[in-house]
Amino acid sequence: MTMMHYKGYEAVIEFDEEADIFHGEVINLRDVITFQGSSALELKQAFADSIEDYLAFCAERGEGPEKPFSGQFIVRTEPILHKAISIAARRAGVSLNKWVVTTLERSIP
DSSP states (O other): EEEEEEEEEEEEEEEEEETTEEEEOOOOOSOEEEEEEESHHHHHHHHHHHHHHHHHHHHHTTTOOOOOOOSSOOOOOOHHHHHHHHHHHHHHSHHHHHHHHHHHHHHOO
């Protein structure tokens, strides 16, 4: 898949062969932002316009826009796994957080 970036927002792009059009969706938000275009230039402009429209909409409502992911999330696990990864982190000489981040980074292709 192809990715696009604008003002910290990230979108995944796909091509619809039947409709002969590119479409994209912002993926680093919970809010839904989509856009489309028939050429790369049109798609790029539609992405920027969609983000700007989103920011303006939030401003009109007096709300701050949702920011791209903060980098924090809660993981719930069984106590036995929690214990095992805590021990693994201590053996590695790093914090539990650092151990989890390193392990997750290794698992991403």
